[in-house]
Amino acid sequence: MELTGLHILLTYQCNFECDHCFVWGSPWQTGTFSLGQLKDVIGQAKEVGTVKSIYFEGGEPFLYYPILVAAVRSAINHGFKVGMVSNSYWAITPEDAHEWLKPFVGLLEDLSVSSDLFHYDESLSRQAKNACQAAEELGIPIGTISIAQPGNDNVNPAIGQLPLDESGVMYRGRAAEKLVEKAQLRPWTEFIECPYEDLREPGRVHLDPLGNLHICQGISIGNLFERPLKDICATYDPDQHPISGPLLTGGPAELVRAYDLPLKENFADACHLCYTARLSLRERFADFLTPDQVYGGYDA
Numbered sequence: 001m002e003l004t005g006l007h008i009l010l011t012y013q014c015n016f017e018c019d020h021c022f023v024w025g026s027p028w029q030t031g032t033f034s035l036g037q038l039k040d041v042i043g044q045a046k047e048v049g050t051v052k053s054i055y056f057e058g059g060e061p062f063l064y065y066p067i068l069v070a071a072v073r074s075a076i077n078h079g080f081k082v083g084m085v086s087n088s089y090w091a092i093t094p095e096d097a098h099e100w101l102k103p104f105v106g107l108l109e110d111l112s113v114s115s116d117l118f119h120y121d122e123s124l125s126r127q128a129k130n131a132c133q134a135a136e137e138l139g140i141p142i143g144t145i146s147i148a149q150p151g152n153d154n155v156n157p158a159i160g161q162l163p164l165d166e167s168g169v170m171y172r173g174r175a176a177e178k179l180v181e182k183a184q185l186r187p188w189t190e191f192i193e194c195p196y197e198d199l200r201e202p203g204r205v206h207l208d209p210l211g212n213l214h215i216c217q218g219i220s221i222g223n224l225f226e227r228p229l230k231d232i233c234a235t236y237d238p239d240q241h242p243i244s245g246p247l248l249t250g251g252p253a254e255l256v257r258a259y260d261l262p263l264k265e266n267f268a269d270a271c272h273l274c275y276t277a278r279l280s281l282r283e284r285f286a287d288f289l290t291p292d293q294v295y296g297g298y299d300a
Helices: 035-048 061-077 094-104 126-138 229-235 244-258 270-281
Strands: 005-009 053-057 081-086 110-114 142-147 165-167 204-207 212-216 219-223
Touching: 005 035, 035 061, 035 229, 053 061, 061 081, 061 094, 094 126, 110 126, 126 142, 219 229, 244 270
Parallel strands: 005 053, 005 204, 053 081, 081 110, 110 142, 142 165
Antiparallel strands: 204 212, 212 219
């Protein structure tokens, strides 16, 4: 696996509790990186030799602002391109946003702010507008990402990293419980591939504050607190992985067939079937389907 991007979930905690959230972010979530752990991870990323960029995400990374600033500087000092994703709760006014963003001037390749009807009561929130105004004044590249409401068939699903502008709901994480009733369901046999992630050559992966390295949120390929990142990348075998193997063979439907799961019903999308199947398999594959946070639990 030639890893080029590392997306660090600085914390599972978030000031919002959005119905569409992949990782069940909420004020009650647990799991946050220490600065020492982040510096170690950034050093490990450098040792891999192929990583070009590091993103800081969450949860909401600005909740741990001093740690975020220090980690961004550490990543820059190691030669990485750096990006961040935030819901811009801190951008109360343009002046406030300016102060929050000043430490990142000249450091960021990208700042993505989330704004949609899951986060706020308008598609483009006042906070997002303030953040965009301040970032543009400071010369920080910025864009907005937005998730459409369920049932909106005029938007495309996100493939890999969430793109700028609007994309559709993926029914995993909290969305698999909160939003499915609003979706049009299809037979489980139709979902014969993973349309959203490249599980064979992922390119970029997510790292959570418990050390889990995710090829998709909730599908772990190793733990950086137990094995070096370089080793995990070198030994990843997608065909032998108990979850990615069936998914590569025949998508979420094959995951159901391979483990004879009693899920013969209709689902909103491939994520919905995959996530539901993984919930049924967690006890069997506890080391691969982790942590509890991504599956609705809040215990570290």
